Each structure stands twice: as structure tokens, then as C-alpha cells.
Amino acid sequence: MSEPIPVKIVEVAEPTHKKKAASSDQQIFTRSFTGLYRNLRLGGAGFLFLLFFATAWLEWGGRQAVLWDLAESKFHIFGATFWPQDFILLSALLIICAFGLFAITVFAGRVWCGYTCPQSTWTWLFMWCEKVSEGDRNQRMKLDKAPWGPNKLARRALKHSLWLAISLLTGLTFVGYFTPIRPLAEELFTLQAGGVSLFWILFFTGATYINAGWLREAVCMHMCPYARFQSVMFDKDTLAVAYDPRRGENRGARKKDQDYKAAGLGDCIDCTMCVQVCPTGIDIRDGLQMECIGCAACIDACDSIMDKMNYPRGLIGYKSEHSLQGGRTHWLRPRLLGYVTVLVVMIGALVIALHERPMLSMDVIKDRGLFRENARGQIENIYMLKVINKTQVAQNYQLRLLDAEGFELHGQTYFSVPAGEMAELPVSVAMLGERATSSSQELDFELVDSDEPAIRAVARSRFVAPLNR
Numbered sequence: 001m002s003e004p005i006p007v008k009i010v011e012v013a014e015p016t017h018k019k020k021a022a023s024s025d026q027q028i029f030t031r032s033f034t035g036l037y038r039n040l041r042l043g044g045a046g047f048l049f050l051l052f053f054a055t056a057w058l059e060w061g062g063r064q065a066v067l068w069d070l071a072e073s074k075f076h077i078f079g080a081t082f083w084p085q086d087f088i089l090l091s092a093l094l095i096i097c098a099f100g101l102f103a104i105t106v107f108a109g110r111v112w113c114g115y116t117c118p119q120s121t122w123t124w125l126f127m128w129c130e131k132v133s134e135g136d137r138n139q140r141m142k143l144d145k146a147p148w149g150p151n152k153l154a155r156r157a158l159k160h161s162l163w164l165a166i167s168l169l170t171g172l173t174f175v176g177y178f179t180p181i182r183p184l185a186e187e188l189f190t191l192q193a194g195g196v197s198l199f200w201i202l203f204f205t206g207a208t209y210i211n212a213g214w215l216r217e218a219v220c221m222h223m224c225p226y227a228r229f230q231s232v233m234f235d236k237d238t239l240a241v242a243y244d245p246r247r248g249e250n251r252g253a254r255k256k257d258q259d260y261k262a263a264g265l266g267d268c269i270d271c272t273m274c275v276q277v278c279p280t281g282i283d284i285r286d287g288l289q290m291e292c293i294g295c296a297a298c299i300d301a302c303d304s305i306m307d308k309m310n311y312p313r314g315l316i317g318y319k320s321e322h323s324l325q326g327g328r329t330h331w332l333r334p335r336l337l338g339y340v341t342v343l344v345v346m347i348g349a350l351v352i353a354l355h356e357r358p359m360l361s362m363d364v365i366k367d368r369g370l371f372r373e374n375a376r377g378q379i380e381n382i383y384m385l386k387v388i389n390k391t392q393v394a395q396n397y398q399l400r401l402l403d404a405e406g407f408e409l410h411g412q413t414y415f416s417v418p419a420g421e422m423a424e425l426p427v428s429v430a431m432l433g434e435r436a437t438s439s440s441q442e443l444d445f446e447l448v449d450s451d452e453p454a455i456r457a458v459a460r461s462r463f464v465a466p467l468n469r
Contacts, residue, residue, distance in 0.1 A: 027144070028216075028279070028280070028281040029137045029140050029276075030127060030137060030276065030277055030279055031136065031137040031273070031276040031277050031301075032136050033273075033277045033297060033300050033304065034300065035299070035300025035304060036303075037295070037296035037297070037299055038296075038300050041114070041115050041124070041295065041296075044115050044116060045115075045116075045121045045124065048116060048121060049121070052173060053169070056173050056176040056177055056181045057181060057182070060078050060079065061392065063076060064076065064180050064181065064182075065077070066078070066177060067178075067180065068177055068178050070178055070179075075090075076420070080392075081392070081420040082390075083390065085361055085388075086357065092349070092350050093350065096343065096346050096347055099339060099342055099346060105230060105233045105238075106233050106234070106335055106336045107239065107336055108238070108239040108240075108294075108318065109240035109241070109318075110226075110227075110230055110240075110292065110293055110294035113220065113226065113227075113294055114293045114294040114295030114296060115295070117293075119212070119219050119220065119224070120220075120279075120293060120295065122166075122170070122208060122211070122212035123211075123212045123216050123217075123279065125166065126163055126212040126213050126216075127279070129162040129166070132162070133155050133156075133158040133159040133162060134159055137276060160213075163209055163212075163213045164205070164209060166208070167204075167205045167206070167209040167212075167213075168201075168205045170208045171202065171203070171204035171205035171207075171208060172184070172185060172188060172201055172205075174204050175200045175201050175204065179197055184197060188201065216279070217279055217280040217281065220280060220293050227290050228290070230290075231290075235333070236321040236322050237320045237321070237322055237329050237330045237331070237333055238320060238321075239318040239320055240288055240292075240294065240318065241292060241295075241296055241298065241299060241317070241318060242284070242316070242319040242324060243285040243315065244317075244324060245285075245324075246324075246326070247266060247267050247315055248267050248285070248315050249266045249268065250265055250266055251266060251268040252265045252268075252269070252270055253270060253271075254269060256308075256309055256310070267309075267311050267312075267315050269305065269309065273298075273301040273304075274298035274301050274302050274316060275298075276301070277298060277301040278297060278298055279293065280292065280293060296318070299317055299318070302315050302316040303316075357390070358390070358457065359389075359390040359455055360387075360388070360390065360391075360395075360397075360447065360455050361387070361390065361457060362385060362387050362388075362447045362457040362458075362459045364383050364384075364445050364459040364460070365383065365385075366382075366383055366461050366462065366464075367381065367382035367383065369382065371464050371465055371466070374428075374430060378430040378431060378432065379430070379465045379466070380410075380428050380429065380431070381428065381429050381463050381464060382426065382427075383429065383445075383461060384424060384425070384426055385399070385424070385425040385426075385445065385447075385459075386422060386424055387422065387424075387425060387447060388417075388422045389418065389419060389420065389423075390420065391420070392419050393419050394417065394418050395416065395419075395451070396414070396415075396451060397414070397416070397417065397447050397450060398413060398414055398447070398448050398450055399413045399414075399427070399445065399446070399447050400448070401445060401446070402444040402446045402458065404429075404443055404444070406432050407431055407432065408429065408432055409427060409428075409429055410428045410429070411425070411426060411427035411428055412425060412427070413427075414450070429443060431463065438465075438467075439464065439465065439466070439467055440462050440463070440464050441462065441465075442460060442461075443460070443461050443463050444459070444460050445458065445461065446458050447459075
């Protein structure tokens with residue numbers, strides 16, 4: 001028990017290539033590049049921008065095609081109108097999106113971040129504005145170190161003007177999905193916008209300008225929760241942007257026609273192009289990192305260098321851990337199949353729910369007063385009916401009581417509700433008998449479409465009466 005534990009001092013050698021972590025306070029100057037994945041990203045981003053900016057201006061049946069009308073508490077999406085009672089469908093849609101994200105992450109890592117995330121797509125757009133106004137990477141670095149003068153001031157002014165214009169258009173469009181965009185745009189550009197609308201437009205303008213213009217990679221590295229839990233969903237067959245060290249090491253510069261393998265070198269010429277094009281400033285050769293957003297910019301840059309050196313492409317690519325170790329990637333595996341199965345089932349359930357969604361809704365609200373005596377001496381209860389017509393045409397309805405022997409419905413029993421609107425209808429129910437059998441009895445109100453009897457709604461309430469009169 002008292003014998004000393006032998007200790008041996010082990011000298012640790014310095015690694016040949018030290019990992020360069022991206023610093024949050026160090027500005028990243030990205031280099032322009034071309035390639036397959038860049039073209040895919042531009043095509044996807046262009047479609048998303050068109051979808052976001054153009055959809056708000058579409059009209060459908062005399063109203064904005066897609067509008068979340070907060071004042072009226074209803075959501076129009078082309079030919080359908082959704083009410084608060086339908087928000088369970090929105091919850092289901094969000095859950096489907098979550099499972100879709102899980103499935104794509106298990107299959108191909110963070111492709112959502114690299115290709116379709118709003119933070120990434122707007123950041124790429126702002127980076128393009130930088131290139132237009134200040135030049136490519138080396139020119140921007142030189143301009144950043146240069147003293148302030150007319151040239152630097154003009155270029156910076158142009159860059160920030162482009163940023164602010166895009167941010168303002170983004171803020172206006174986003175708010176335009178909650179307030180009709182045509183009158184909103186007219187009020188904004190004639191300086192007549194109301195305080196609330198103006199506040200939210202300026203808020204989202206500022207948020208876009210700060211996030212895409214200044215924070216950029218800091219959002220992905222420090223603020224986005226997805227970067228933290230993505231590794232939980234990865235497995236050894238997940239495709240992720242990765243560097244193949246078996247092929248690339250040892251790194252080193254060489255002439256194009258040199259027999260580099262005889263010199264003990266791998267395919268990586270250590271040009272750092274993969275680092276220069278990375279929007280988060282990491283070195284993918286150091287392995288999978290939390291900061292990597294899977295945009296594949298390094299793949300395009302590395303493939304262009306491989307082409308120039310007449311080496312095979314794919315030194316950096318979408319690879320699984322199994323393939324990096326010389327094994328085979330398993331495309332069909334339990335976790336992925338499980339996510340896909342749940343996703344398909346939930347999409348099917350949502351489609352059925354949308355198809356079977358009732359196009360008529362009725363709520364019965366009893367008056368706060370318990371009961372009253374009408375002019376004929378009958379005990380009477382007052383009710384307020386809220387009827388929602390979810391169709392896109394005006395409908396005529398008939399109101400009646402179900403299995404209500406001894407009760408009589410008074411008030412308007414035939415009425416019309418405009419398309420996609422809600423109507424409030426006050427009615428009363430009188431008890432025909434002289435003495436109530438119970439102090440509280442259930443009543444069922446039925447509302448039937450006069451033209452399509454299959455469209456109906458039933459709501460239950462209670463009738464309150466005194467036992468002794």
C-alpha cells in the first residue's frame with residue numbers, strides 16, 4: 001500500500017501542422033471561387049430569394065396570396081384560410097420540418113446550414129456585395145489596412161449602402177407577410193408608415209444588417225444551437241465535408257511535374273485555398289469541426305487546384321467516416337430508415353388532416369347570466385354563436401337544436417357568412433315545460449350548410465334553470 005507509483009516522463013513532440021482555430025475577433029476575408037457546389041448553392045439560394053421576395057406580392061382572389069393576418073387571427077395561403085383552431089396543423093408542420101432536418105443531417109451532415117439556412121444565404125449575398133464594392137480577397141485585405149481616404153470611404157459607403165438596401169427590402173418583405181405589403185410599401189416610401197409597422201421594419205432591417213454584415217460566422221459558431229447537437233445525430237456513415245489524410249499527407253509545395261510521391265509527399269500541396277474560401281475561417285484538414293457549416297466551398301477550391309495539378313479530384317469531398325478509413329459507406333441503416341419512415345408517416349397524416357379539415361366551425365358561448373324569464377313567462381338562456389366559414393365562397397347556414405325535446409330555439413336560424421370570415425350570432429333557447437327536471441341540462445346546437453348538407457358542425461353547451469318556480 002505504501003510503495004511509490006513509478007513515474008515516467010514522456011516527451012511529446014510538436015505536431016507538424018498545428019490547428020488554427022478561427023478567432024471570433026479576427027476578420028475573415030474569403031476568396032472568390034467557382035465550382036459545382038457553388039453553382040448548386042447559387043441555384044438554391046436564387047430560388048429561395050425568389051420565393052421569399054416574390055410570394056409576398058402575389059394576389060389571390062382579391063387579397064394577398066400569403067398573409068398572416070394578425071388583426072383578424074387568420075392565415076391565408078393561396079386558396080386556403082386557416083384559423084387559430086387549425087394551429088395544430090402548423091405544429092405538425094414544424095414537427096415534420098424538424099424530422100426532415102434530422103433525416104438530412106443523419107444522411108449528409110449540415111447541408112441545411114451550407115445551402116438553405118437564411119443566415120448562410122444572406123451572408124453569401126452580403127459577401128458578394130463586398131466583392132462588388134471592395135474587390136476580391138487580397139484587395140479587401142489591402143483596403144482594410146489602408147488609411148482612410150476618398151477611395152476607401154467611397155468603397156465602404158457603397159458596400160454599406162448595398163447592405164442597408166438589401167436589409168430594408170428584407171425587413172419590408174418579412175413584415176409584409178403579416179401586414180398587407182402593397183399599402184405597407186406605399187406608406188413606408190411616402191413616410192406615412194404607422195409606428196408599430198415602422199418599428200418592426202426597422203427592427204428586421206437592423207437584424208439582417210447586423211447578422212449578415214457583421215456577425216456572420218459568429219452566429220454559426222456561438223449562437224446557433226444546431227452546431228452544438230449536430231454531432232449527436234452523426235454516425236460513421238454520415239456524409240460530411242472531410243479531408244482524406246491517407247491521400248493528402250504529407251503536405252508540401254512542389255512543382256507540377258515533380259515526382260512528389262518519391263519525395264514522400266501526398267496530394268495536398270498546402271496551398272491553404274480551402275482555408276481562404278471558408279466562410280468560418282477553419283482548416284478542414286484538421287478534421288470535422290463544430291464551426292464547419294458544410295457549404296462545400298473548400299471542395300470546390302480544392303478540386304480546382306487538383307485540376308491544375310492534374311491530380312484526381314476528391315481530396316476534400318463529402319465522405320463518411322467509414323470511407324475515410326477505407327471501408328464502405330452504408331446508405332441504408334436503421335437510424336436513417338427510422339427518421340425517413342416517421343417523416344413519411346407524418347407527411348401522410350398531415351395531408352389527410354388537411355383534406356379532412358372541417359370547413360365549418362362553430363363555438364357556443366353561454367351568456368354570463370344564468371337564466372332569465374321572457375315575456376311569455378318561459379325560462380330562457382342566452383348564447384353567442386361564433387361561426388367560421390373556412391371555404392373560399394359565401395355559404396348559407398341553418399341553425400337548429402338536436403334531440404332537444406322541451407326546448408325551443410329563438411333568434412335568427414337562417415343566415416349567410418362571407419368567404420373565409422367569422423360571424424357572431426346571438427340566439428336564445430327557451431324551456432317549454434313548467435318545471436325543470438334538472439338545474440343544468442346539455443344542449444347540442446347543429447349548424448348545416450343549406451346547399452351542402454354534408455358540411456355541418458355540432459357544438460355542445462348547457463341550459464340552466466331553477467328547480468322550483
